[in-house]
Amino acid sequence: MYKTEPPHYYEMVYEIVSLIPAGRVTTYGHIADFLALGSARMVGYALRNLRSFDLYDVPAHRVVNSSGVLTGKALFRPPEKMENSLLEEGIEVKKNRVVDFKEKLWIPAEEL
DNA sequence: CAGCTGACGCATA
DNA sequence: GTATGCGCCAGCT
Numbered sequence: 001m002y003k004t005e006p007p008h009y010y011e012m013v014y015e016i017v018s019l020i021p022a023g024r025v026t027t028y029g030h031i032a033d034f035l036a037l038g039s040a041r042m043v044g045y046a047l048r049n050l051r052s053f054d055l056y057d058v059p060a061h062r063v064v065n066s067s068g069v070l071t072g073k074a075l076f077r078p079p080e081k082m083e084n085s086l087l088e089e090g091i092e093v094k095k096n097r098v099v100d101f102k103e104k105l106w107i108p109a110e111e112l
Numbered sequence: 113c114a115g116c117t118g119a120c121g122c123a124t125a
Numbered sequence: 126g127t128a129t130g131c132g133c134c135a136g137c138t
Contacts, residue, residue, distance in 0.1 A: 007135085028120055039133045040120040046135095047119055065120060072119030082119095 009037060013046040014055060016108055020062040022089045024106035025098055027066050034108040048075060061085040068101030 012035050020026055028040040037043065047060045061082045065071045073096060076082045083093040092099040 009135095029122095032120080037134090039135090041118065041133060042120090042135070044119040050119095060119080063119075066122085070119090075119060 009035065009042065010046045010049065010053075013037075013043055014050075014058050017047070017058050017060060017063060019108070019112070020059060020106055022059075022062075023091060023104070025062045025064050025068070025086070025091065025101070025104050026106045026108065027064060029066050030107050030109065031063070034112075044072070047072065051075075059085075062089075062106075064098055064101075068098040068105075070096050070098070 013031060016031050016034060017026075028043040031043045032038070032040040043063070047058075047063060050056075050058055050060055060072065061076070063072070070082055070086075070093065073079050073082045083096075086093055086098070091104055098104060
């Protein structure tokens with residue numbers, strides 16, 4: 001389980017991220033909007049703390065920014081892990097950016 | 113308490 | 126396409 005108790009909204013973010021289908025991606029903003037967090041930064045903050053809770057089963061690599069850029073790439077171990085994972089799911093990445101981003105986009109408010 | 117820092121987003125130029 | 130600037134807000138110093 002968790003090393004320490006994460007805030008409730010962290011769990012909400014992790015749950016939504018876990019629902020993203022393989023081969024699709026979503027954005028910090030869409031998650032923040034769906035959960036009414038008030039700020040996309042909260043989503044990034046929650047994902048940044050994934051390491052602290054040993055939640056390696058959450059597919060955080062499927063979350064990119066509103067432009068389809070892998071802004072969280074540097075925080076993976078190793079950094080290449082993020083695009084490698086995406087590639088395994090059939091998502092091509094060029095210059096830190098998801099190819100055909102809009103077509104791969106998965107929006108929780110519309111898909112759930 | 114104040115200040116600063118972000119896995120962000122949007123509007124503008 | 127790039128570069129600023131501002132709003133956002135939890136958490137750390």
